[in-house]
Amino acid sequence: AQSVSQHNHHVILSEAASLELGCNYSYGGTVNLFWYVQYPGQHLQLLLKYFSGDPLVKGIKGFEAEFIKSKFSFNLRKPSVQWSDTAEYFCAVNVGGATNKLIFGTGTLLAVQP
Amino acid sequence: NAGVTQTPKFRVLKTGQSMTLLCAQDMNHEYMYWYRQDPGMGLRLIHYSVGEGTTAKGEVPDGYNVSRLKKQNFLLGLESAAPSQTSVYFCASSYDQEGYTFGSGTRLTVV
Numbered sequence: 001a002q003s004v005s006q007h008n009h010h011v012i013l014s015e016a017a018s019l020e021l022g023c024n025y026s027y028g029g030t031v032n033l034f035w036y037v038q039y040p041g042q043h044l045q046l047l048l049k050y051f052s053g054d055p056l057v058k059g060i061k062g063f064e065a066e067f068i069k070s071k072f073s074f075n076l077r078k079p080s081v082q083w084s085d086t087a088e089y090f091c092a093v094n095v096g097g098a099t100n101k102l103i104f105g106t107g108t109l110l111a112v113q114p
Numbered sequence: 115n116a117g118v119t120q121t122p123k124f125r126v127l128k129t130g131q132s133m134t135l136l137c138a139q140d141m142n143h144e145y146m147y148w149y150r151q152d153p154g155m156g157l158r159l160i161h162y163s164v165g166e167g168t169t170a171k172g173e174v175p176d177g178y179n180v181s182r183l184k185k186q187n188f189l190l191g192l193e194s195a196a197p198s199q200t201s202v203y204f205c206a207s208s209y210d211q212e213g214y215t216f217g218s219g220t221r222l223t224v225v
Contacts, residue, residue: 009154034214043204044157044216090156099164100145101172102206102214106156 002027004093006105013081014113021076021108023091032094033074034102035065039087047089050074061085083114117141120205120217127195127224135190135220137205143215145208146188147172148180150201151219157204163188195224 005024013019025031035047048059055067065076074091091105118139127133137146144165149157149172159172161180169180177199179191188207192199205217 006156043218046214099162099170100208100210101159101162102147102208103159104149104157106154 002093002095002103004091004103004105006089006091006108008108009106010109010111012111012113015083016080017112019076019078019081019085019110021089021091021110023074023076023105025072025074025091025093027072027093027095029095032096033065033067034092034094035059035063035074035076036090036092036104037087038090038107044090047076081110081112083112086110086112118205118207118215118217120203120220122220123218124221125223127192127222129195129197129224131195132191132193133195133222134192135203135205135222137188137190137207137217139186139188139207139215141207141209141215142185143207143209144185146182147206147208147214148178148188148190149204149206150174150199151204152201160190160203195222197224200224 003026007022033050036044037047048057050057050067058064063078089108092102121136147162148160151157158174163169163182166185181189203220206214208214
């Protein structure tokens with residue numbers, strides 16, 4: 001079965017620090033990859049997505065992610081975090097097919113200290 | 115643009131009670147999904163539907179039933195609520211593999 005792993009469960013950073021959140025998936029075929037963010041008390045919002053083409057994807061709010069096919073990874077990065085980036089971040093994979101299911105990782109809780 | 119609307123937003127149930135969560139979308143999406151979100155476990159798929167009149171089990175279907183009688187609505191039912199079903203429930207819909215729209219969630223507590 002397909003799965004998504006997020007190894008960082010809880011990350012604490014100071015403002016202006018750089019961020020990298022890891023995401024690995026297990027599936028040998030073509031995948032579509034997503035990062036979602038959930039601010040406290042809110043629903044999931046799409047940060048960025050990758051389907052094909054340039055493996056470096058830029059999203060909203062200065063976030064970017066790099067797809068490395070050989071490592072089955074899709075890590076999220078931001079050069080300089082802000083207090084307002086405090087949220088939970090989810091990596092997700094869609095392996096296509098008739099079901100179009102989105103499989104989520106367990107999430108990474110990011111706390112940015114002012 | 116309403117997107118995906120979930121009702122109710124909050125609910126407290128006693129063990130053994132039943133309830134139905136409603137998800138409605140106005141985007142003419144074929145695919146609809148119910149997830150539950152629990153601390154440290156991410157979002158887990160309960161049931162999903164690939165079109166009107168169809169439903170299928172996800173990762174954690176036990177204790178839940180669903181129906182999709184109309185394309186725009188996807189109902190999640192709990193026949194006999196248990197404390198283990200205390201969670202935040204999210205509905206989502208999609209047209210294809212590229213875009214998913216999530217509802218704002220239903221926070222359910224079973225006491």
